[in-house]
Amino acid sequence: MKKYIFLIFGVIFGFLLSRAGATTYDFYAQLFLFQDLQLMKVIAAAAGVGMVGIAIMKKLKTRSLMENSTIDFSGKPNKPELIPGALIMGMGWGLAGACPGTALVMLGEGKLGALFTIFGVLVGTLIHGLKQNRQLLREGTATDLAGE
């Protein structure tokens, strides 16, 4: 089954996040205190090489190996809660010194504080989903609400 290959992908991405310093708590505090821009460089370099790579793949109409269809580079839609959501997520990012991906990687490194962070992310995701669910029930239809 194709989905199991993502176990390996997760291992690779997790390993690289660690090597990039994204699982080192101090880098988060130092970034937002403007003392060490390690993680800013990581995002800038990743997005930079990503922009070039995707521009080329778009031009070549690249097909993915597993789906044999042209890769969809349309990205996530805009939504009214984008800005408040991003600010809340950012505050949690600074408070917990982790993001959804790196908290899981930290756990594998033996950083046990990540257990609390991961639990919190699950709770936050659940609360948001249950709130959306009420709206879903009110509207009675709309399977597309679960998007992104």
Next chain:
Amino acid sequence: MTEVIVWSGWAGGLAVGIYMLFQFIVSGKALGVSTGYGNFCSYVTKARYFHVGDYVDPNNWRLWFLIGLPLGGLLAALTSPGEIVASFSVGELYDSVFPAALWAKGLVLTVGGIMIGYGARMAGGCPSGHSIAGMSMLNPPSFIASVGFFAGGIIMVQVLFRVFG
């Protein structure tokens, strides 16, 4: 706390960006983590939201990707020179502003986690999905989200270290 090898920011970011492109080419899927937390919610709630759209079948690629992440961390720790030390330390800087009692520290981290989870769902993504994959696709909402992430982080950390530092 386990000391892991850290590459320079540019080299680390380059590797992460190349990984993101590799995942696109192989699977056609955009990098992203936060949506996958909802897959785990699907197993504990019957709420319809967690069983439609992305969550029709929670046993999908996102679930396995998230399971792989801690294993990647373990691999990174095993290939670093020092011993693996299981610890509740959150690093020198955060330890200096967080309460020392484990329950209180855990509470702070849990609140941080709730904000991360709730905010990421509101924004439709996290730094992986918006800042790395989204900005690479030149998707305007992802640029806005990334600015918001940084603004939120700066506000929180500046206040945290001014008040408790």
